[in-house]
Amino acid sequence: MKTKNIAFIGLLCSVSLILAYIEALLPPIYAAAPGIKLGLANIMSVFALYKYGAKEAATVCLIRISLSALLFGNPWSLAYSAAGAVLSLAVMILLKLSGKFSPVGVSIAGGVCHNLGQILLAMMVLKTIGLGLYMAVLAITGTIAGVLVGFCASLMLKYLKKV
Amino acid sequence: MEKKKIRNDIILAVCVLAASLIALAVFLCVRARGSYAVVLIDGKETARYSLSENAEIEIKSENGVNTLKIENGKASVISASCPDGICTAHRAVRYGGEVIVCLPNKLVIRIDSASNGGVDAVS
Incomplete structure (x- = not known):
């Protein structure tokens, strides 16, 4: 890996962490289901995925969730963001490799799978399957957030072509 | 392309x-109006309360304490020992199948309507 890329990925990690921090400051939305969020930090993972590749996207994402859990989370939030992040990363990487989706489609899948991973972990922890209703709500909000995140990532890719 | x-x-x-x-x-x-608020701790039903009687119930488990409030046919969690308090922010539930979840305390409050109680008891 070139030194320049290492530096740039470090930069993406820190921007991603700041976005996660800003989002943690926003009042949480519990209106219809717990877990509704924008996922702004995912802009950096999607960008890294398209700009560099799977390994770099995973680096940005995993460094961000470990640091944000240490700085402004608790062991519970780490477990849940890790469950969401791992599933969402895996699906985003597969869809990117298929070559059939733009960053917007990839980030929609990523957003929805992030929620899905968290719900699946919650179902396992609580040993209850009655959380399906939450998933229906979260899939809708996850899609909307995914479109937004995907557009932001596309814009970054467009304007940072030369970097 | x-x-x-x-x-x-x-x-x-x-x-x-x-x-x-x-x-x-x-x-x-x-969806149908529920008749019971079922308390599940770690996936096991530990109690069920009728929604027709107003009550405030303290639910203690090895993981923590939550207070369940039943009022006017609706159930809500009004206090919790966990740090995030997501369950207390949750709106009151009243329809069969709706749940309030407290992840750190592994607690689920589920509303059962009289008709689906039997099915859920099996599943």
Whole structure:
């Protein structure tokens, strides 16, 4: 890996962490289901995925969730963001490799799978399957957030072509 | 090529939205007023309370303490020992199948209507 890329990925990690921090400051939305969020930090993972590749996207994402859990989370939030992040990363990487989706489609899948991973972990922890209703709500909000995140990532890719 | 990708993106978004909206619509159509608030700790039913009687119940488990409040046929959690308090922010639930979850305390409050109680007891 070139030194320049290492530096740039470090930069993406820190921007991603700041976005996660800003989002943690926003009042949480519990209106219809717990877990509704924008996922702004995912802009950096999607960008890294398209700009560099799977390994770099995973680096940005995993460094961000470990640091944000240490700085402004608790062991519970780490477990849940890790469950969401791992599933969402895996699906985003597969869809990117298929070559059939733009960053917007990839980030929609990523957003929805992030929620899905968290719900699946919650179902396992609580040993209850009655959380399906939450998933229906979260899939809708996850899609909307995914479109937004995907557009932001596309814009970054467009304007940072030369970097 | 790019156009095809955008078309795929839209198909993906529409499929996800359609599936969730159908699921929600089905729930809204078949939902019935619940009769019981069932307390599940670690996946096991530990108690059930009738929604027709107002009550405030302290639920203690090895993981922590939550207070369940039943008022006017609705159940809500009004206090919790966990740090995030997501369950206390949750709106009151009253329809069969609705749940309030406290992840750190492994607690689920589920509303059962008289009709689906038997099915859920088996599953």
